[in-house]
Amino acid sequence: MTGYLRPTSLADAVAARAAHPDWLVLAGGTDLMVNAPHRPVPAGIVDLWGCAELRGIARDGETLRLGAGTTWLDVVQSALVAAHAPILGAAAREIGAPQIQARGTIGGNVATSSPVGDSLPVLLALDATLGLASPRGRRVVPYRDFATGYRTTSLDADELIAAVVVPVPDAATRLSWRKVGTRAAQSISKVMAAAAIHVEDGVIAWARFGLGAVAARPIRAAAAEAAAAGRPADEATARAVADALAGEIRPITDVRSAADYRLEVAQALLVRFVLNAGRS
Amino acid sequence: MHTPSGGSVGKSLPRVDGVAKVTGAAHYLDDLVVPRLRHGVTVRSTVAHGTFDGLDLDPAFDWSQITVVTADHLGWGQGLAAGGLGQNHIAMLDTDQPALVPVGGRIKHVDEPLALIAAPTRALALAARAHARPRQTAQPAVLAIDDALRAEVKLYGDDNVFKQFLIRKGHATDDELEAAMAGADRVLEGTYHTGAQEQMYIEPQAMMATLDGGIMRIAGSMQCPYYVHKAMKVLLGCDAEQVVVTQTVTGGGFGGKEEYPSMLAAHCALLAQASGAPVKMVYDRDADIAATTKRHPSRVHHRLGLRADGTIAAIDVDVIFDGGAYLTLSPVVLSRGVLHAAGPYRCDVVRVRGRAVATNHPPHGAFRGFGAPQTTFAYERQLAKAARVLGVAPWDHRDRLALRPGDTTATGQVLERSVGTDDVLRAIREAAGPPPTRDGTNRHGAPVRRGRGHAFYFHGAGFTGSGEQRLAGRATVVARPDGTFEVLASSTDMGQGAITIFTQLAAEALGVPPEQVRVPDPATDHVPDSGPTVASRTCMVVGGLVDRAARTLRLRVEAWADAAGIKGDLATRAAAMIAAMIERGGGDLVGGGVAETVQYEPPPGIHWDDATYTGQAYPCYGWAGCLVDVEVDLDTREVSLLRCVHAVDVGRAINPVIVRGQIEGGTVQALGWAVLESVVYRDGKVANASMTNCIVPTFADVPDLETIIVECPYPYGPSGAKGVGEIPMDGPAAAVANALEDALGVPFDRLPILPEDIARALRPGGGAGGAGGGAA
Numbered sequence A: 001m002t003g004y005l006r007p008t009s010l011a012d013a014v015a016a017r018a019a020h021p022d023w024l025v026l027a028g029g030t031d032l033m034v035n036a037p038h039r040p041v042p043a044g045i046v047d048l049w050g051c052a053e054l055r056g057i058a059r060d061g062e063t064l065r066l067g068a069g070t071t072w073l074d075v076v077q078s079a080l081v082a083a084h085a086p087i088l089g090a091a092a093r094e095i096g097a098p099q100i101q102a103r104g105t106i107g108g109n110v111a112t113s114s115p116v117g118d119s120l121p122v123l124l125a126l127d128a129t130l131g132l133a134s135p136r137g138r139r140v141v142p143y144r145d146f147a148t149g150y151r152t153t154s155l156d157a158d159e160l161i162a163a164v165v166v167p168v169p170d171a172a173t174r175l176s177w178r179k180v181g182t183r184a185a186q187s188i189s190k191v192m193a194a195a196a197i198h199v200e201d202g203v204i205a206w207a208r209f210g211l212g213a214v215a216a217r218p219i220r221a222a223a224a225e226a227a228a229a230g231r232p233a234d235e236a237t238a239r240a241v242a243d244a245l246a247g248e249i250r251p252i253t254d255v256r257s258a259a260d261y262r263l264e265v266a267q268a269l270l271v272r273f274v275l276n277a278g279r280s
Numbered sequence B: 001m002h003t004p005s006g007g008s009v010g011k012s013l014p015r016v017d018g019v020a021k022v023t024g025a026a027h028y029l030d031d032l033v034v035p036r037l038r039h040g041v042t043v044r045s046t047v048a049h050g051t052f053d054g055l056d057l058d059p060a061f062d063w064s065q066i067t068v069v070t071a072d073h074l075g076w077g078q079g080l081a082a083g084g085l086g087q088n089h090i091a092m093l094d095t096d097q098p099a100l101v102p103v104g105g106r107i108k109h110v111d112e113p114l115a116l117i118a119a120p121t122r123a124l125a126l127a128a129r130a131h132a133r134p135r136q137t138a139q140p141a142v143l144a145i146d147d148a149l150r151a152e153v154k155l156y157g158d159d160n161v162f163k164q165f166l167i168r169k170g171h172a173t174d175d176e177l178e179a180a181m182a183g184a185d186r187v188l189e190g191t192y193h194t195g196a197q198e199q200m201y202i203e204p205q206a207m208m209a210t211l212d213g214g215i216m217r218i219a220g221s222m223q224c225p226y227y228v229h230k231a232m233k234v235l236l237g238c239d240a241e242q243v244v245v246t247q248t249v250t251g252g253g254f255g256g257k258e259e260y261p262s263m264l265a266a267h268c269a270l271l272a273q274a275s276g277a278p279v280k281m282v283y284d285r286d287a288d289i290a291a292t293t294k295r296h297p298s299r300v301h302h303r304l305g306l307r308a309d310g311t312i313a314a315i316d317v318d319v320i321f322d323g324g325a326y327l328t329l330s331p332v333v334l335s336r337g338v339l340h341a342a343g344p345y346r347c348d349v350v351r352v353r354g355r356a357v358a359t360n361h362p363p364h365g366a367f368r369g370f371g372a373p374q375t376t377f378a379y380e381r382q383l384a385k386a387a388r389v390l391g392v393a394p395w396d397h398r399d400r401l402a403l404r405p406g407d408t409t410a411t412g413q414v415l416e417r418s419v420g421t422d423d424v425l426r427a428i429r430e431a432a433g434p435p436p437t438r439d440g441t442n443r444h445g446a447p448v449r450r451g452r453g454h455a456f457y458f459h460g461a462g463f464t465g466s467g468e469q470r471l472a473g474r475a476t477v478v479a480r481p482d483g484t485f486e487v488l489a490s491s492t493d494m495g496q497g498a499i500t501i502f503t504q505l506a507a508e509a510l511g512v513p514p515e516q517v518r519v520p521d522p523a524t525d526h527v528p529d530s531g532p533t534v535a536s537r538t539c540m541v542v543g544g545l546v547d548r549a550a551r552t553l554r555l556r557v558e559a560w561a562d563a564a565g566i567k568g569d570l571a572t573r574a575a576a577m578i579a580a581m582i583e584r585g586g587g588d589l590v591g592g593g594v595a596e597t598v599q600y601e602p603p604p605g606i607h608w609d610d611a612t613y614t615g616q617a618y619p620c621y622g623w624a625g626c627l628v629d630v631e632v633d634l635d636t637r638e639v640s641l642l643r644c645v646h647a648v649d650v651g652r653a654i655n656p657v658i659v660r661g662q663i664e665g666g667t668v669q670a671l672g673w674a675v676l677e678s679v680v681y682r683d684g685k686v687a688n689a690s691m692t693n694c695i696v697p698t699f700a701d702v703p704d705l706e707t708i709i710v711e712c713p714y715p716y717g718p719s720g721a722k723g724v725g726e727i728p729m730d731g732p733a734a735a736v737a738n739a740l741e742d743a744l745g746v747p748f749d750r751l752p753i754l755p756e757d758i759a760r761a762l763r764p765g766g767g768a769g770g771a772g773g774g775a776a
């Protein structure tokens, strides 16, 4: 018999996790169920779906706090997200289709840590942090240190993701997001990119570029960011950003797309983000 | 003569199967539960070419509840009645495809069935399969058309050619053809490739077999119960009465359930016999995509000889289809492909050569359009290029060249009636509107390029040549004592609306409300063989039989009732007639009612010569025009389909909503084939065998669709109807490619056209290559 627990508080969830380290943690199930037929039946399930404490979006000082159990539909419908992190809303709107958005959670996306997890480049561009909980207490880690390799993370075996915390960008920060997938909906990304570009008097003070589907894990494009910093948001800078990017990513060819296409499109997206930042 | 007054035809009667389907009351095969049921799974090959050396069963696994079948220890040749079997092949057009590769036998494709396993639960069957290891020796595989033609590795005969055709019009020798080509002012030459396409019906392949008192009962998801019936007779070595095949509620087919269900039925039957229990097999999606038939990848070389005035001096087409590992239906698919290859255009000198070749891909087979979409893509790309070099507007060009009554097709068929050219072109030109503005910016701030493409095409309705005569399809209409009328036909409803159309046609002909008409599930023990549910023939041909049977029945009942002085509606009069017949002993009752069965009769003047491929290739044609507006994002090379106008001549729309559904659905499938759908083969295996990666359009990918129903009645179709099922699939892909060339100024001659292909074409020095799978 498969065991089943449905904690209603984060504390209970952490306790359940600690008591059953070999059980599966289930949120919306939209990642887990896809692979269910290809995986042995788990010893038990800790179902987070009923944990109200994990769900919801709130303004907390200069940050937005999203509970790990917040669904993409919650994100799509949130006025706070629309006002302060519109690219997260844009990404949410393109995850699967409405049915998936109603079940899939931000915590699930972060924990699965797929290179094609659509929210992950956004979290990189927004420089989000994660609130993690375990029997040993709470800790906060910058999201940029979380994804360590192909579907691996720095989450400890007994840890749960409690929240995703997004600093509210200031008015001079231009946010961009674009997903390039296999079709218009229910689509796995071939390339996606998010940017936060801080522009003052037409000059880029700093930029954060988050990219997905171009490496084994979602990545920040450090060289491209460096190529943008301190430069005017113009064609020449855009070109320099594209060149720098070519030096730092090596996408692959698979059944969904081709390496040369992925690189070309990743470059084109960053070029567009820089040009758009200069225009607005 | 009584004029029917049912008033059903031309109205959009709601689908008679609709409520049960949307409420979930309809039982698909997988919903059926029977006592002692076993679940079957298939052990498949992992090499594209080689030998099957044996099956190792892990001794550590508990096999006590498991039935394992290989082709070896079965009683082939003894016959079902003797507790054995017939022959180990799937009887279709040839005998080359085994139900199971025998130990020591040749494996011809990846995912070929080697052994079968049945267990009381599906989980146990899957667990057992994980402990059954087939031993295989790999050999060099043939995975490209040119390698097949080189025939260094022989897969079929000496030349790897399953079938070839030659059509000659207006010339007797190749030299004469070349002379006509040389006389043209310019010759446009192009090579066109199309990839495989997965049908992606919503319900995967599903079947069940029960051996019950010496009778093998097969039930499942299928298009053609009598195809399965024929295959089972040969496999089991039994008489027609010892196999009963019933179609269960079927969730889509698109040709994918034309030949493959015979394989599934064979496997269920083998397991049912071996286990002594009913056996169900339902493919999971990944296996269904990997192992079952798809549209033939193609390479079509097309030469178009143009005179200075724009007319066509000569057409020469060379068609090659990748048939995959076994012959299956490739000859007939190729036949339709070559018969459409010259297009609906006037030309006195035509040569079409066609070959279907053997490769080590899983067999390719029937898919909506059946060979015509591949050749239509080639000729409509050629026509677009011709209009461009001639500087003629696309519709003007086609209008000038298109076939009209009195003109002859490539096979010398003189078109007499029901030629929709003028009506279709008028309708689509009126709806066209201004082309999209060329340059713009989208919501991402990215620059875009827009363009418009056109295509005009035809599609033969019904079986090719003398096929309908050979088939001699039958249908029955029965008046029952309870006041209902039953339509008995082996045509299946797979979601396309067949039983609703039959209901309307019978109601119209009988002059009764449609509520009094029922169409029971086809089962071979109580419906006549009306032929397969394919070839855009169900409404035109079988609907014609239903119409005629219903009229004959009505006349018979009315004549009897008039003579007997019985008044009232038809149901009342029929009930009185049945009562009188019962009084006389009931000898001539059929299933307790009065029945009329009619058989196909060809329209007058049909002549077809299979040897020379000349004559009336089809009794009539549907005609269609398609216009597509596209937008290409120049940052990402993504294609947005903005608008698609599709005008289709269907003869007469028996049910306009269903006809619209057929056109819209076929259009979306064609648009998907054009810009999204790619079956990626790697070493002969489908590398993207999942719905995640084998992309088909979603509603979000569907453009603004405008469907125009054009009605040029066909006098020998019921109420003037001809085919609609396939024609919408034929032309939109060419219209998309033409639109992309219009937008970007580079040619796209290979399907699918993915953003990766557009990127490659736009790179300096790039040609329009192809990342998509399919033919090499």
Ligand SMILES: Cc1cc2nc3c(=O)[nH]c(=O)nc-3n(C[C@H](O)[C@H](O)[C@H](O)COP(=O)(O)OP(=O)(O)OC[C@H]3O[C@@H](n4cnc5c(N)ncnc54)[C@H](O)[C@@H]3O)c2cc1C
Binding pocket: A024, A025, A026, A027, A028, A029, A030, A031, A032, A033, A034, A048, A068, A069, A094, A095, A096, A097, A100, A103, A104, A105, A106, A107, A108, A109, A110, A111, A112, A116, A117, A118, A119, A159, A160, A161, A162, A186, A187, A188
């Ligand atoms: C049809 C379909 C379309 C999809 N389309 C997209 C798409 O377009 N873009 C995209 O990015 N994704 C897509 N997905 C994947 C999926 O929907 C998302 O990744 C979603 O965010 C997963 O969330 P979930 O709650 O359903 O995760 P679950 O499946 O419940 O869990 C996923 C993983 O996260 C772990 N987990 C969940 N919550 C926590 C927590 N609080 N702490 C620790 N671990 C946790 C689970 O143990 C599991 O390992 C799609 C999935 C499907 C089925």
